[in-house]
Amino acid sequence: MIVVAPDLPPMFYPVTREERQMGSDPYDLAVAFFHFARADADYTAGRGGTTNVPTRTMRSAGSIASPWRIRTSASAIDRTLEVAPVENEQGQQLDVPGQLAEIKRLTGCGWEQLAGLLGCTRQALHRWMNGEAIADGNRERLARLHATLRFVDRGNSEENRAVMDMACDGTTVAELLSQERFDEVRAYAGRGAGRPDANWGKAEVAAPNPEDHWFARLARSGGADDTGSVRAKPQTFKRLQLRKG
């Protein structure tokens, strides 16, 4: 699914997958985002003019491992952001339940907190988990939240929670997320290293025997359960002498 990011600063446009893989200094990334986001805010407010970006950041801006690259102008096509589907660590595409589950894992949030981040009810989340329809707007918001959290992922939920508690101009990252200010979160928090085990080899999982499936066994049971007096054939017992010692 392709959606347009309406709040995307006009100075940024997506880089390719190959460009993303080049890698760079996360510090530069964060600083560059912060300053260019501020510059864009000036631009939007009509202040225009010079951006106050440190030289160090400017030098590395072209090779940073970010999904955006700085440029001087942008068309609507340039501002198109691919937000879904996103692949999980096994290379499978994530659907809505998959994205919700990964957000829970990344943030350690409960359903109530996750509902707060997405501006919906806990019941709505459960309906989406159960495969019920989700409005396009909610789906887009979920995909962008998911993509943003993946971007800032520090590798574990505790550090990610610490990032969410960080405040930028009096607003926490969690609040920015719930206000859908995803670019600002990316700018402020920067790209995280992700899970250390992301590139581990994939363990093979043996296919289960269909005959062992609980429902197959239940179907074979003929309705009988374990409460009947089904016994082995009768045993005989003889008294033994207890040997002490």
Next chain:
Amino acid sequence: MIPDAEAAAPEWAERLRSWQQGDYCLDVRQVVVVDGIENGDLLPAAGDALGFAVITQTCDIVNWGPAKEWVVVAPLVEASERLIDNVRRGTTPAFAPLERPPSPEVVVDLNQAMTLHKSLLASLTRVAGFETDAARSRFADAIGRKYSRFAFPDPFADNVLRALRTKLHKSHGKDSEQGRTYASIDFIRVVAAPSWDSRDIRVGFRFVLAPEFRRKEDRAVMSGVLGKLLAGIDWPEGFQPEDPPFTLMTVEEMTAAEWLGSQEVDLNFISISKPAV
């Protein structure tokens, strides 16, 4: 005289290496049980058996040393036709089948386990109970189920789980929406809040889906089927369903905390306190 486990491994300990969980012996045809106490002394008795199978885990058979001197075995018994049927269908946790039994009607009676010194085991004739790892693994599952399956409170097992089992069994047609839904669920787990020991317990079901390539039904359809399955259950006093009462998830979507914080339900092995009326 019981060998000193502190001493170096005796010569016979090497022979333990050939024994695995599920292997059996036909040399001894008794099982010892205790059926009385007199003046503080146990009154043992010997019951007849066809032999015994080892239920100790394979690594624990081989190891020798202090606190590693014993193995647990369970008698081989001749099962009635109905029992054999139940063991094969997997509806009784009390008996486990062997892949290579001495004769087709013989099963392992997990109710009458006894302890044996390893030096005795090493002196007996071993017969392999299994040919395949898969079957041996199912035997291990049967032992685990017998001794460690979760004990749900009786009112919950007797009312909710039994009702679910009955409803599921009535609708097991493989080509129906219900059949496809149930075949697409690998595990059923339940969560009790605040705990199973509480006075007022809220219970939520987690239906853990098979991987997508093994799934036979659409997630939303499954949700409808499971909603109907849980509707109309007569919840006993002190128990009520969560809101919503269930959720569908894959193992990838489930966190370790959610797995640990829930108990597996195997509707084939629910411990019901009272027989069906």
